[in-house]
Amino acid sequence: MRDFSKSSVAVLGAGKMGGILVKALIEKHRLSPTKIRATVGHESRAHELSHKLGVAVTTDNVAAVDGADIIFICVKPQVVQELAEQIADKVTAKQLVISVAASVHTSQIEGALGAGVPVIRAMPNTPCVLGQGMTALCKGQYVDAAHVEDAAALFNAVGRTVVVDEKHMDAVTGLSASGPAYIYIILESLAEAGVKVGLPRDVATLLAAQTTLGAATVVLETGDHPALLKDAVTTPAGCTIDGIMELEEGKLRVTLIKAVVKAAQRAKELALG
């Protein structure tokens, strides 16, 4: 296992996603808190966040990247260009830049940082906070196999990782980065349904969440097609088929497909502001 405990790491934009990565990578013992320098946009947030995350937090991006081995860019897509231009003088080809910003292409970041700088785009999701994340990685033109291994090792510590071509990153954004929000709505609805049929809310929420986790685990562990697994639950003339008919009438499938398509389309535009 690659040891990053001596690596200096800059996390530029320690908001929701940057903060989750700092917290989770420290908890999973992949990064040392004393070697992390994080930044935010507003001075007023720096002190409180430093206390919360247990790492140094400032608003000085240039100082943060100076001498760092790995630089995470975690600001909003519209801020990436300005940020990259700001740090360009201090970034060299010896450092690895990992951007989690949706929509912003590796070529844009390379263009702002200068030729030769290895840039990896990562698209994680919020369950990284408990080591159950899903992250897709794609590589820029100056990235070699060792860089990809390093990025994968970091994100594997907080969930699963897949490497894709850059052309798929907006699709990934619409599916697995936005996905937790869709699943929370489904979970909330199932719990509400449990309440409707008489269950206490806490029991209904537990049943819904563990059922979702269980079904997802079976898909991941067996590799079986979800349709086959669904068939195994659906006894002829039983109750599940009645429930499925309601889902089909309510167009759950097409609604979910349309949600991912819309989110992926929006992901293409984000960098434009």
Ligand SMILES: NC(=O)c1ccc[n+]([C@@H]2O[C@H](COP(=O)([O-])OP(=O)(O)OC[C@H]3O[C@@H](n4cnc5c(N)ncnc54)[C@H](OP(=O)(O)O)[C@@H]3O)[C@@H](O)[C@H]2O)c1
């Ligand atoms: N949230 C997700 O589920 C998710 C998933 C995958 C990828 N992402 C990507 O992660 C990035 C951040 O999203 P988020 O949800 O974490 O947003 P967020 O909570 O608003 O975080 C953005 C952070 O950037 C800081 N910031 C703004 N301008 C800065 C500057 N010039 N220098 C340094 N820091 C600056 C902000 O600080 P202040 O608050 O002080 O302004 C804030 O801490 C986005 O590019 C998004 O596409 C997010």
